[in-house]
Amino acid sequence: MPTALSSVAVPARRRFRLSAETRGIKLMLPVLLLLVLCFLVPVITLLLRSVMEPTPGWQNYAELLGSQTYVRVFFNTFMVAGVVTLITLLVGFPTAWLLAILPQRWSRLMFAVLLLSMWTNLLARTYAWMVLLQQTGLINRVLMALGVIDQPLALVNNLVGVTIGMTYIMLPFLVLPLHATLRAIDPSTLRAAAVCGASRWQSLRLVLLPLALPGIASGALMVFVMSLGYYVTPALLGGTSYMMLAELIAQLVQSLLNWGLAGAAAFVLLVVTLGLYAVQLRYLGAGRSEMGGR
Amino acid sequence: MTTPFLQIRGLRKTYDQVVAIDQVSLDIKQGEFMTFLGPSGSGKSTTLYIVAGFQEPTEGQVLLNGKSLLDVAPNKRNIGMVFQRYTLFPHLTVGENVAFPLRVRRRPESEVKAKVAKMLELVHLAEYRDRLPGQLSGGQQQRVAIARALAYDPPLLLMDEPLSALDKKLREEIQFELRRIHQETGVTILYVTHDQEEALRLSDRIAVFSQGRIEQVGTGEELYEHPSSRFVAGFIGNSNFLPVKVEQMGGGRARAIFPNGQAVEGDARAFAAGSEGTLMVRPEKMRIRPHAASARGLAVTVRDMTYLGDSMHFAVQTPWEQELAVRMAVGDGQGLCIGSSAVLEWDAQHGHVFA
Numbered sequence: 001m002p003t004a005l006s007s008v009a010v011p012a013r014r015r016f017r018l019s020a021e022t023r024g025i026k027l028m029l030p031v032l033l034l035l036v037l038c039f040l041v042p043v044i045t046l047l048l049r050s051v052m053e054p055t056p057g058w059q060n061y062a063e064l065l066g067s068q069t070y071v072r073v074f075f076n077t078f079m080v081a082g083v084v085t086l087i088t089l090l091v092g093f094p095t096a097w098l099l100a101i102l103p104q105r106w107s108r109l110m111f112a113v114l115l116l117s118m119w120t121n122l123l124a125r126t127y128a129w130m131v132l133l134q135q136t137g138l139i140n141r142v143l144m145a146l147g148v149i150d151q152p153l154a155l156v157n158n159l160v161g162v163t164i165g166m167t168y169i170m171l172p173f174l175v176l177p178l179h180a181t182l183r184a185i186d187p188s189t190l191r192a193a194a195v196c197g198a199s200r201w202q203s204l205r206l207v208l209l210p211l212a213l214p215g216i217a218s219g220a221l222m223v224f225v226m227s228l229g230y231y232v233t234p235a236l237l238g239g240t241s242y243m244m245l246a247e248l249i250a251q252l253v254q255s256l257l258n259w260g261l262a263g264a265a266a267f268v269l270l271v272v273t274l275g276l277y278a279v280q281l282r283y284l285g286a287g288r289s290e291m292g293g294r
Numbered sequence: 295m296t297t298p299f300l301q302i303r304g305l306r307k308t309y310d311q312v313v314a315i316d317q318v319s320l321d322i323k324q325g326e327f328m329t330f331l332g333p334s335g336s337g338k339s340t341t342l343y344i345v346a347g348f349q350e351p352t353e354g355q356v357l358l359n360g361k362s363l364l365d366v367a368p369n370k371r372n373i374g375m376v377f378q379r380y381t382l383f384p385h386l387t388v389g390e391n392v393a394f395p396l397r398v399r400r401r402p403e404s405e406v407k408a409k410v411a412k413m414l415e416l417v418h419l420a421e422y423r424d425r426l427p428g429q430l431s432g433g434q435q436q437r438v439a440i441a442r443a444l445a446y447d448p449p450l451l452l453m454d455e456p457l458s459a460l461d462k463k464l465r466e467e468i469q470f471e472l473r474r475i476h477q478e479t480g481v482t483i484l485y486v487t488h489d490q491e492e493a494l495r496l497s498d499r500i501a502v503f504s505q506g507r508i509e510q511v512g513t514g515e516e517l518y519e520h521p522s523s524r525f526v527a528g529f530i531g532n533s534n535f536l537p538v539k540v541e542q543m544g545g546g547r548a549r550a551i552f553p554n555g556q557a558v559e560g561d562a563r564a565f566a567a568g569s570e571g572t573l574m575v576r577p578e579k580m581r582i583r584p585h586a587a588s589a590r591g592l593a594v595t596v597r598d599m600t601y602l603g604d605s606m607h608f609a610v611q612t613p614w615e616q617e618l619a620v621r622m623a624v625g626d627g628q629g630l631c632i633g634s635s636a637v638l639e640w641d642a643q644h645g646h647v648f649a
Contacts, residue, residue, distance in 0.1 A: 195369070197395050198394070198395075
């Protein structure tokens with residue numbers, strides 16, 4: 001009996017929702033058309049090429065996931081993205097917190113520096129890091145002059161270089177959403193925690209971090225997903241031994257003209273990204289309803 | 295004499311060149327409900343925040359049971375506090391909020407459970423234990439905040455305008471609850487408010503703050519009946535202020551002259567003869583009689599009369615064209631109508647002369 005009842009109720013609700021939706025869709029048509037032409041069609045083309053070239057079948061995916069070289073590229077990609085996300089979090093959380101509590105005069109200045117670096121050309125910034133990090137670069141020379149090291153450190157063309165460069169580039173993408181979350185936290189909540197007897201560490205762990213979690217999660221996922229597909233910085237600051245997925249795709253397309261394999265690699269990246277995005281949406285959705293009353 | 299429970303000694307706090315509070319001294323007895331009353335910016339919250347440990351005084355001392363509080367970090371002072379805004383932790387349930395101060399003190403879980411139940415019982419919110427603060431009304435949230443502040447049996451509870459965000463009806467309801475909680479727990483309360491009615495309703499004693507200093511400390515009755523300054527008289531209750539010139543001083547009484555030359559007497563502190571002053575009389579201490587027959591009173595004209603159910607409100611005009619408020623029992627105003635001449639009288643002890 002309950003099933004019969006619900007089967008009556010559902011279509012009525014759905015019809016109402018559809019009519020409201022179709023009205024909206026009509027207005028959105030030009031934008032939708034643009035999206036379909038410029039995004040959906042190329043993606044589908046790429047997907048088709050990945051299963052059609054050179055012959056129809058799954059051999060591109062089999063090659064990608066079967067070869068040790070390619071699996072290593074995947075592993076590098078996730079590891080670098082993970083390390084970058086972690087370090088960005090460690091640097092970004094205190095930065096965002098400082099921005100939230102500094103007097104406005106200082107926080108504005110800090111914001112300006114942050115945004116200015118974000119708006120500067122990506123290539124220029126990456127090359128600047130190359131200059132700073134190289135064997136005879138400023139950092140090595142200063143460290144040697146101070147007597148901290150005897151030999152120049154290998155800071156570029158390896159994982160260290162990629163991590164430094166990427167962290168620097170990703171920082172605003174974490175700090176900005178996190179700052180918004182932290183700003184929304186009433187400072188007297190932390191005062192209340194102190195009056196209740198919480199030490200600074202307890203206030204951070206039991207009050208500030210849980211309240212900042214939505215911002216941390218969205219910022220961290222943004223950084224992770226962006227890092228997964230990043231090309232310029234790893235290509236310039238990383239060595240050949242730590243090739244990442246975007247570099248592999250570029251090589252497959254430019255040097256080897258292997259569109260099928262490149263399409264498969266791009267598609268795997270897309271699926272992972274969408275999967276993470278779904279996790280984020282789901283997580284943040286739950287987080288938001290939990291905070292509902294504020 | 296035993297040492298007072300809480301001693302505030304010569305507190306002074308300056309920001310750059312601005313003096314926030316100066317010479318604030320006060321002794322508070324154990325179990326007392328002491329209210330800091332004053333307009334915003336009068337230094338009452340600054341004083342409370344110094345006791346809480348969020349601000350450091352430029353000068354002065356705060357002693358609890360004879361020991362200085364100033365060297366103790368806010369989280370080690372073991373003081374309870376309820377804030378103006380709702381400061382419950384939004385990610386924790388009501389029960390977890392109340393348990394928070396006990397958990398950070400690493401009390402055993404059985405004790406935490408029992409105490410949370412007891413505290414929620416105290417504020418009548420036991421059935422809300424598993425709700426999130428966002429699902430509670432403002433009044434309920436403040437009651438949870440009170441339960442959280444009392445959960446660790448602090449000897450002192452600080453309250454910084456805890457009811458100012460609530461509407462009038464809720465405010466009165468929680469004022470009643472607060473009195474009950476104060477009586478049941480016997481905790482010493484320092485309460486900050488700008489609402490004189492709230493102060494009168496709740497407090498054992500009230501300290502009236504003005505411009506960073508304490509103007510007067512006393513019970514509500516003392517402040518109302520014997521205000522020590524024009525500010526206190528104006529801040530607590532309704533008052534009429536009449537301009538006078540002091541002619542003679544003696545034995546706590548002043549003989550003064552109204553602008554129309556009539557003489558009057560009133561309570562006064564030390565006063566230089568010949569100086570300008572103000573005579574204060576409460577509206578309900580004044581009487582109006584018809585017919586300007588009696589020479590003792592002040593000749594006035596009735597400008598307005600309002601029937602207020604339990605009392606009658608009159609607006610009368612003095613010979614020097616000042617409007618005064620008079621409140622009388624309904625039956626006492628017979629024979630008066632708007633525009634009629636009348637005589638205004640009061641007993642000399644109800645007149646207070648201020649500088």
